[in-house]
Amino acid sequence: MLDAFSALSRGTRLVYTPGLRRYVFLPILANLVVYAAMLSYVLTHFGGWLDGWMAMVPGWLDWLSWLIWPLFVLSLGLIVFFSFTLVTQLIAAPFYGLLAEKVEREVTGRPPLDDRGLARTAIDALGRELVKLGYILPRMLLLFVIGWIPVINLIAPVLWLLFSAWMMAVTYLDYPMDNNKVPFADMRRRLAARRWPTLTYGGWVMLITWVPLANLFLLPGAVAGAVLMWEDHYRALTPDIAPARR
Template sequence: MGDLMAGARYLGRGQKWVLGNGRWFGFGLLPALVTLVLYAAALTLLAFRADDLAVWATPFADDWSSPWNGLLRGTFTVLLFAGGLLSAVLTFTAVTLLVGDPFYESLSQKVEETEGGAPEGPDVPLLRSLWISLRDSLYVLVRALALGAPLFVLGFVPVVGQTVVPVVGFAVSGFFLTLELTSVALQRRDVPVRERLRLLRGRKALAVGFGAPLVLVFLVPLAAVLLMPGAVAGATLLARDLTDGSRPDGADDGRDGGRPRPGYPGVGPHLP
C-alpha cells in the first residue's frame, strides 16, 4: 500500500510542477492534442462498426434462438469496444511520446534541471532517437498485449469477468503506462528498455500506483491531454529516484549509500 500511495504522490508532484511552470504546461499539450484527435476518430469508427464486427466474428450464433444470440453478440460488442478503449489507453502514451519526442525530452530535461541537474543524454541524431523510441514502444506494446489478450478472454467469464478482470486490467495497463512515461528520462540515462522493465518489475506497486490513476483518468479524452505534461514531469521524478537508488518518497534508503548506480551514466544522488 505504501508504494501505491508513493506512486500516486509522484503523479501529484508532476502535475504541481507543470502548473507552477505554465509555459511548459502549454508546451506539453500540443502532441497530446494531436494524438487525441487521431484516437477519437479511430474509436468513433470502432463504435459504429462494433455490431457488424460482432456478427462477423460469431457466425456460429446465427441459428441460436433469442435471446442467446443477442446476449452473446452484445457481450462481444461491449468487450470489443472496451478492448479498443484499453488498447487506446495503452498506446496513447507511446504514440504521444513519439509524436512529441522533442517536446517531452525538453520538458523532462527542464524538470531535472530544477531538481538538481540532468545527465547528458547519448549523442543520437533525431531520426535515430525516434527509431529507438518506436522500437522500444513496440517492445512494450507486445508484452502489454500478451497480458491483455487473456484478460479479454476472461472477460467472458460470468461475475469474474465483470469484477476481478477489470481491476487486474487497470493494474496491468497502469504498469505499462508508467513504463512508457519513464522512458523519456531513462533513455537520457542510456538505460535499455529491458532494464527499464526490470527496474519497474522490482517496484510493481510503485509503477501501478503512478499509472493506474492515469489509466482511469485517460478514459476521459480531454483529461488525457491536460494531464499528459504533468504525467511526463512526474515520471521524470520517479525515474530519477529509481535510478538514484532512492525510496519512493525521495529519501535515501541507505542501500547504496547515495552512490550512483553502475551502468547509468550521469546518475547520482539529488543535490540539496
C-alpha cells in the same frame, strides 16, 4: 517516499509553470489531431466489432450474456485505449523526452546524464519507442487472442487492466530513464523491483488517459510525474537489482 498520485498532481502543476509550459503545447496539439481521428473511426465501427464478438459466444453460454456483453465492451474499450495510446505516444515521444529533460533540470538543478537537443532527442526517442513497441505488441497480441477464447476470455478484462497499468508505467517512466542512459532491460528491472509504486503510477496514468479531452492536458503532467518518481523510487537502484523479465 513520494506516492504516485502526489507525483502526478505535482507534475501537472509543474509543467504549466512559466518556465515549462512552452514545452507542452506541441504534444497537446498532436494528440488532439490523433484523438479526433481515432474517435471518429471508433464510433463508426464499434457496433460492428461488438456484434461480431458476441456472435462467437457459444449457445450454451447464452444464459451468461448479461455478464459477457459488458465484459466484451470493456475488452474492446481497452483494446481501443491501447491503440490510441501507442499511436499518440509514438507521435509525442520526441516532445515528451525533451519535456522530461527540462523538468529534471528544473526539479534537481542538474541536467540528466544525456543532455540532448531537440533533434537528437527526437531521433533517440523514436528509436526507444520502437523498442517499447517490440516489448508491448506481442503481449497485446496474446491478450487479444485470450479475449477470443470462450470461457477463458472472461478474465481478459482483468488481464487487460493490469497490463494497461504496467504499459503506462513502462511508457512514461522510460522518459527520464532514457534521458539518464538507463537501458530498456535495466528500466524494466527497476520497475519490477518497485512493483507497487510502478503499478499505482501506471494505474493513475491509465485513468487519466480515459478522461476525454482533459487527458490531452493532463498527460504532460504524467511526464513530469515520471521524473519525480524516477528521482524518488528508481534512480538509486543498481542495474542488477532484479532479474530481467521477458
